[in-house]
Structure formats: structure tokens, C-alpha cells
Amino acid sequence: MTEQVRWSPAGVDLDLPSSARIYDYLLGGGHNFAADRAVGEALAEVLPVRDMARLNRSYLRRVVLALVEAGVTQFLDLGSGIPTVGNVHEVAQDANPKCRVVYVDIEPVAVTHAELLLAANPDATVILADLRDPDAVVNAPETRLLLDFSRPVGLLAVGVLQFVPDADRPRDVLARYRDLLAPGSYLALSHFTPDRMPREMAAGADIFQHTAEPITPRTRAEVLALVDGFDLVEPGLVFTPEWRPESPDDVPADPGRANLYAVVGRKP
Incomplete structure (x- = not known):
């Protein structure tokens, strides 16, 4: 209970692991509980999850810089997680101080610290x-105060859609966001896949069954379907370290061990 009194919002279940807090732990953050750390360690036994988290975070930085360079000054970050070094607003506003960012998360700890x-x-x-409720997200007073949806927006869904099961129709969710965005907007996402390490990813999915957000890893074809209606930008759908690396040395010998696909699309 000491942890909760010190820094966590009232009512947070310390014993139910959360994807945001597990990710925070894997990135070396301090806003997680014993149950989150236990899941992180269990995942590390079956998957290279620390490398996966690091490579995903690096992809987020590169994609934000690429979108700023393309003229985007507004970002809507879905499933933004717990604040750590290199947040979207830090990267974007360092590149262009005029950038505005709205973070969205369902995790109370993440929102409190943000x-x-x-x-x-x-x-x-x-x-x-x-x-999963695009209209509520887009029409929230805080969102409308900062973002102008008559102008291009960078919609970020980085490492989050695997937590949306097929029953909740993630493809339709993204289609609704697409309809609400102005032409010239971008969707950037990354997503867990079983394509490279199927047995290991299945074991990871079993571990996530005991958390607040079970995962649904998706194949290349299923991830591509999520960006329907967007024009893919180079280099298309690749593993996270392969998306516009700053140096050839940044791409590991086996990029597929990242186990997350990355793709960016532009609304025509």
C-alpha cells in the first residue's frame, strides 16, 4: 500500500498488471508495481521484450521527427502510456516549438503522471x-482546445493496437479516426506480430492473459489492413528498426526479432 499512497491514483489495483506500467518497466521507468515487474520478467523469459520496447520507442522518435519534417504540427497520441524520456511533445516541440500534442490513455497512472x-x-x-471511441477522443474539450481538425494531424498508434481485440473491430476504429482527420494527415502505428517468432509470441500472449489488457498479435496482412484508406509512405510496412533508421548500424542483424511491424500512411 505504501507505493500507492506515495504516487499512484486512488483506486488503482496494484495486483492487476497493466500494459502501460509493464512497458514503463521494460524501458527502465519507475512508475510500475511488483505485479507489472513480475510480468515483465516473465515476458523476458520467452521474448526479447526489452529490445522490442527499446526499438519501438526509437521508432516513435523517428516517426515524430519525420512527420514534423513533413509539416505536421499537431499530434494525437493514442495509448500514449506513462511519461518517460523522449515523449512525443519533447521530440516534436524540440524540432518545432509550435507543435501541439494531445495524449490519450485509459490507464490512470499514465494520465496522472502525464x-x-x-x-x-x-x-x-x-x-x-x-x-476505441474515436468521436469521444476527438471531441473531448481538451482535444478541441489544442488540435484543429481542419488541418493535418499526426495520429499515433504506436504499440497499442495489439491490445484491441478483433471483437472491438480495430480496423473500423481506425477508419473512423481516418474519416475525422483532414486530408494530408498521417497515421503512424506499430504492432506486435507472430510472423517472426510464432511460438514465443504465443507464449507472450498467454502471459498477457493475466493482465488488464490481453494482446492480439497480428500478421503482416492484418496490420496492413489497419491502414486501409491511407497511402503508405516509404519504406512501407517493415519491422520497427527498419523504418527510416538514422544509420545502418541502428538496424540489428536480425531486425525481425523486434517482433513489431511499423507502418506510416498519409490520408489523401
Whole structure:
């Protein structure tokens, strides 16, 4: 109970692992509980999850910089997670101080710490919301205050859609976001896949069954279907370290061990 009194929101179940807090742990963060750390260690026994997390975070930085370079100054970050070094607003506003960012997460710990981090930043905010309800996310007062949906937006769904089961129709969810975005907007996503390490990913999925958000890893074809209606930008759908690496040395000998596909599309 000491952990909860010190820094976590009231009502958070310390014994139910959360994907946001597990990711925070794998990235070396400090906003996680014993149950989250136990799942992280169990995952590390079957998958290279620390490398997966690191490569995914690096992809997020590169894609934000690429979108800023393409002229995007507004970002909507779905499933943004717990604030760690290299958040979207830090990367984007360092490249262009005019950038505005709205973070969206369903995890109270993530939202609480984002609120603290962003308290002095008028051009970034966070909302507690379910990404599966695009209209509620887009029409939230905080979102409307910062983002102008008559202009291009960078929609980020990085490492989050595997937590949306098929029954919740993630393809339709993204299609609705697409309809709400102006032409020239971008969708950037990354997603767990079983294609490279099927047995290991199946074991990881079994571990996630005992958390607040079970996962649905998806194949290459299934991930491509999520970006229907967007024009893919180079290099298309690849593993995370292969998406516009800053140096050939940044691509490991076996990029497929990243176990996450990365893809960016532009709304025509």
C-alpha cells in the first residue's frame, strides 16, 4: 500500500498488471508495481521484450521527427502510456516549438503522471479516454482546445493496437479516426506480430492473459489492413528498426526479432 499512497491514483489495483506500467518497466521507468515487474520478467523469459520496447520507442522518435519534417504540427497520441524520456511533445516541440500534442490513455497512472509532466506546457495535454471511441477522443474539450481538425494531424498508434481485440473491430476504429482527420494527415502505428517468432509470441500472449489488457498479435496482412484508406509512405510496412533508421548500424542483424511491424500512411 505504501507505493500507492506515495504516487499512484486512488483506486488503482496494484495486483492487476497493466500494459502501460509493464512497458514503463521494460524501458527502465519507475512508475510500475511488483505485479507489472513480475510480468515483465516473465515476458523476458520467452521474448526479447526489452529490445522490442527499446526499438519501438526509437521508432516513435523517428516517426515524430519525420512527420514534423513533413509539416505536421499537431499530434494525437493514442495509448500514449506513462511519461518517460523522449515523449512525443519533447521530440516534436524540440524540432518545432509550435507543435501541439494531445495524449490519450485509459490507464490512470499514465494520465496522472502525464498531467504532472505537462502542467507547465500549454501546448500539450492528456485525456483519460478509451481510444476505441474515436468521436469521444476527438471531441473531448481538451482535444478541441489544442488540435484543429481542419488541418493535418499526426495520429499515433504506436504499440497499442495489439491490445484491441478483433471483437472491438480495430480496423473500423481506425477508419473512423481516418474519416475525422483532414486530408494530408498521417497515421503512424506499430504492432506486435507472430510472423517472426510464432511460438514465443504465443507464449507472450498467454502471459498477457493475466493482465488488464490481453494482446492480439497480428500478421503482416492484418496490420496492413489497419491502414486501409491511407497511402503508405516509404519504406512501407517493415519491422520497427527498419523504418527510416538514422544509420545502418541502428538496424540489428536480425531486425525481425523486434517482433513489431511499423507502418506510416498519409490520408489523401
